[in-house]
Amino acid sequence: MNVEVTPLPGIGVRKDFPIKSGHRRIGVIDRKDGTIDLILSRADNPDVTDQLHLSANEAAALANLLGAPQLVARLRAEHRELDGVNTRQFPILRGSPYDARMLGETEMRTRTKASIVAVMRAGQVIASPGPDFTFASGDQLVIVGTAEGLEAAAEILSHG
Amino acid sequence: MVFEGTALSLIQLGAVFFGLGLLGRLAARIGMSPIPLYLIGGLVFGNGGFIALSNVDEFIHLASEIGVVLLLLLLGLEYSAPELVTGMRRSWQAGLLDIALNATPGVVVALGLGWGLTGAIAMAGVTYISSSGIVAKVLNDLGRLGNRETPVILSILVFEDLVMAGYLPVLTAVLAGAGFLAGLKTLSIALIAVTVVLVVALRYGKYVSAIVASEDREIFLLKLLGAALLVAGFASAVQVSAAVGAFLLGIAISDSTAHNATKILEPLRDLFAAMFFVLFGLTTDPASIPPVLGWACLLAVVTTATKLATGWWAAQQAGASRFGRARAGTALVAHGEFSIVIAGLAVAAGAVPSEFAAMATTYVLIMAVIGPIAARVVEPILGMVARRPSPPQPAAEPHGE
Numbered sequence: 001m002n003v004e005v006t007p008l009p010g011i012g013v014r015k016d017f018p019i020k021s022g023h024r025r026i027g028v029i030d031r032k033d034g035t036i037d038l039i040l041s042r043a044d045n046p047d048v049t050d051q052l053h054l055s056a057n058e059a060a061a062l063a064n065l066l067g068a069p070q071l072v073a074r075l076r077a078e079h080r081e082l083d084g085v086n087t088r089q090f091p092i093l094r095g096s097p098y099d100a101r102m103l104g105e106t107e108m109r110t111r112t113k114a115s116i117v118a119v120m121r122a123g124q125v126i127a128s129p130g131p132d133f134t135f136a137s138g139d140q141l142v143i144v145g146t147a148e149g150l151e152a153a154a155e156i157l158s159h160g
Numbered sequence: 161m162v163f164e165g166t167a168l169s170l171i172q173l174g175a176v177f178f179g180l181g182l183l184g185r186l187a188a189r190i191g192m193s194p195i196p197l198y199l200i201g202g203l204v205f206g207n208g209g210f211i212a213l214s215n216v217d218e219f220i221h222l223a224s225e226i227g228v229v230l231l232l233l234l235l236g237l238e239y240s241a242p243e244l245v246t247g248m249r250r251s252w253q254a255g256l257l258d259i260a261l262n263a264t265p266g267v268v269v270a271l272g273l274g275w276g277l278t279g280a281i282a283m284a285g286v287t288y289i290s291s292s293g294i295v296a297k298v299l300n301d302l303g304r305l306g307n308r309e310t311p312v313i314l315s316i317l318v319f320e321d322l323v324m325a326g327y328l329p330v331l332t333a334v335l336a337g338a339g340f341l342a343g344l345k346t347l348s349i350a351l352i353a354v355t356v357v358l359v360v361a362l363r364y365g366k367y368v369s370a371i372v373a374s375e376d377r378e379i380f381l382l383k384l385l386g387a388a389l390l391v392a393g394f395a396s397a398v399q400v401s402a403a404v405g406a407f408l409l410g411i412a413i414s415d416s417t418a419h420n421a422t423k424i425l426e427p428l429r430d431l432f433a434a435m436f437f438v439l440f441g442l443t444t445d446p447a448s449i450p451p452v453l454g455w456a457c458l459l460a461v462v463t464t465a466t467k468l469a470t471g472w473w474a475a476q477q478a479g480a481s482r483f484g485r486a487r488a489g490t491a492l493v494a495h496g497e498f499s500i501v502i503a504g505l506a507v508a509a510g511a512v513p514s515e516f517a518a519m520a521t522t523y524v525l526i527m528a529v530i531g532p533i534a535a536r537v538v539e540p541i542l543g544m545v546a547r548r549p550s551p552p553q554p555a556a557e558p559h560g561e
Contacts (some may be wrong), residue, residue, distance in 0.1 A: 006311050009247050009318045010238040010296060013308060029305050032238075032419055039306030047484045049306030 003140035014039070025049070032092070035059070051070050055137075064140050067120060071142055075117070087144050089120075095136040097160035104131030112152040114145025169215040171559055176205075176216070180434050186289040191301065193294045193329065195496045196528045198434050199521055202441015220439050225402070227436030228501055229392045230429035232403040235292070235321060236410020237418045237425075241362040244411065247318030254312070254474035255319030258492075261466040271457055273274050273452075275513055282506035286520050287463050291496030292317040294528060298535045299491060309475040309488040316474060316492065325354055325390050325404055325559040331502065332401040335509035350400040354408065361412035368409070369417040381424050403501060433497065441521065448518040456522035464530060483542055490538040496529020499524045 004140075006014040008029065017039045020144040022043050029037040039049040054062065057091070057137020075087035076124050092099055098106055108116055118138040119133065126133070182195075183201055187194035239247075248255075266287030270280040295317060304310055308491055329350030333343050361368070372387050374380040388406050395405025471489030480488065503520030505511045 007243060007246065008305065008311060009314050010292065011300075011305060011314065014311070016306070033423075037305060041306070045481075045483075047308040048304075051303035051306050105375045117397050132481070 011021045016041075038062075042105075048062070056122075061138060063122070064138070066119050067125070071118065071120065072103060075142065075144065084146050085144060086147055086150055086155075087117075087142065088150050090134045090141045090143060090154055092137055092139040092141065096137065096157065098135050099137045101135060102131065103129055103133040103135065106156060108143075108153060108156065111156060112145060114143050114149035114153045117140050117144050117147060118142040161554050165215075169219070172216045173219065176220075176435075176438065177431075180438065184434075189200065192331060192532055193291070193297065193494075193496060193528055194434075195500070196525045198437035199441040199500070200523055202438040203444060203446050203521070205442055209307070213443060219321035219437055220442070221285055221292070222293075224431050224436035224439040224504075226381070226389070227429070227434070228403050228504065229388055229406040230425060231436070231501060232407040232499055233388045233410045233432050233490060234422060234429050236407040236409075237413060237422050238292075239318060239321070239411060241358075241365055241413050242410055244322055247364070248322055251312070251315035251319045254316050254470065254477065255323070258316055258320065258467075258470045259288060259323065261470055262463055265459055265462045265466065268507075269455055269519075273455065273515070275378070275516060277514060278334055278506075278511045279335065279513065281331060282502060282512060282516070283374075283519075285324075285331060285502040286495075286499045286523065289495065289498045290317060290467065291498065291528065291531070294494035294496045294531055295491055297493065298532050301456045302535065304487065304491075307484065307487065308481040309471075309478065309484040309491075312474045313471065313491045316470070325358075325407055326351070328401045328404045328502075328505070329354060329544075330401070331398055331505060332360065332509075334394075335373045335506060335511045336399065336518055337509075337511055346399040349398055353398055353400045354404060357405075357408040357412070361408060365412045365414045368412040369414050370422070372413060373417045377424065378527045380420065384421050384425065401505065403505075410456045436504065437497075437500060438505070440500055440517070443507060444517040445514070448515055449522055452515050452519045453522060454483070456519055456526060459519075459523055460526040460530065463495075463527070464493050464534065483539060485540045486542055487535070490531075490534040493527065493534050494549045495524050495527035496531075501528075535548050 001017055003015050003017045004027075008014055011135060012029055012031040014027060014029050016025045016039060018024070018070070018087070019026050023046075025041040025046065027039050027078075028038060031037065035056055036054050038052040038054060041047075041049045069089070072087050084133045096145075103116060106116075108114060117128060118141075119129050119135075119139070121136065143150060145153065178199060179201060184194045187197050195229035263284035266283035268279045270276075272281035275283070295313065296494075299305055299310060299313070330347060333347040333350060336343070336346060366435060368439070372380070372383045376525040388409055391405040391409045393405075395408075396402040410418075468486075468489035471487075471492045472485040475485040475488035499520065503517065503524075506515045507520075
């Protein structure tokens, strides 16, 4: 993908690229203060963009929504040859029993044979988190295991 | 109760701050820059105004000096040296057109009013420089940061700010008015100093950043403010204006240090810069405004047109549509803080007639208000002219030409 980077002196950097559907450009403005604006050029006018200001939290949530499925898809593709191994993602929702608790406390490996191989947080991938990793609402867990193992994992994460 | 000495000073200062706070709130309500309101606030008090603030004069004077230093320091912090260099390369043609079109009206009016060469040079700066603060705010408020013409507008602003770095020492030398040879000497010292500092900023910026950087907020603030005032003081001692010294220091500080510095200094700048605008208003006699009002209006009309032309031409070079060119032109119209900084230097040096302050105040008042309004209404108006349905929706404009 050919991302065009344009400096906006005093404000930050604009990064955008053309998308096929509707011949529009989509991208972000990375501001110096660390916040992000989402920009999408208007369908009928390539010169003008709609601009949405996102707080750091909102930008991270959006990055998760966009990034997590890709990571899962990639792991799934890698596991395709291995029969019975699946990859899925589960969110830690607000009020989830493991919100603000440590990974070790789920005893996921012992109880389900499934492994938490990665956590997506704030648009970052945290690979192979250790037992002392503390979950927070908004985290997306990437779990690998058998179909039954994954079902059991989902049960544990949502009901404890 | 006896209102004397310190008690009276505190009460006066408190009243000024509180009044500015209320004005600032009013400005935020109606979505405009507070600068014009601060100027009006200064006009209302001060010479020939309603109440004299005799007890806090000295404080306001020093505070306004610090205000100018902080204004320029933060302007420098906004840009990194490489940004300035690429901005300069990209926009030099538009930048030169900008100087030619927008400094000329100021020069012509100043000469026409018989203010001499000094007045002409100062007025050139006043009409030339757009307010990067107001422009950035307008672009952001109107959601135009992603537009095609926006990088063009911003790089013209960068060019203007760099020209400021060269222009201010020239202005200070001219204002000092020390004969031709002495003036030439001061000027060359100033320009050499600017060049040296700019090279240091480009090459050794990270060391400068390392010196002022600190984890501790308090230490950081003290080092930053101390460095800024020291540099500004030494700069003004060698006739490079204090403001330029601060600007160059700002450029030399880069990356995360610059970002933290901006965050920590912003409220301080707003406070002291407000004092500066008030002082400028204070030193302007409201009675001297009516005689220059006509000229100020004429100048406002002419420079609105010339700024529009500058932006139009520059955006055209970047391949923007008719609407984009108009947006770029109107975005540049706003004048504000730096026009007042220039006028403030001229007035403080006492090298210009008293009408100069009145002219600068009136002109900036008009331009600070016209700028944001012009940027807002340009699309509906062009839409109506093009007889498109639903004029408030700029989406109805034609594709790039």
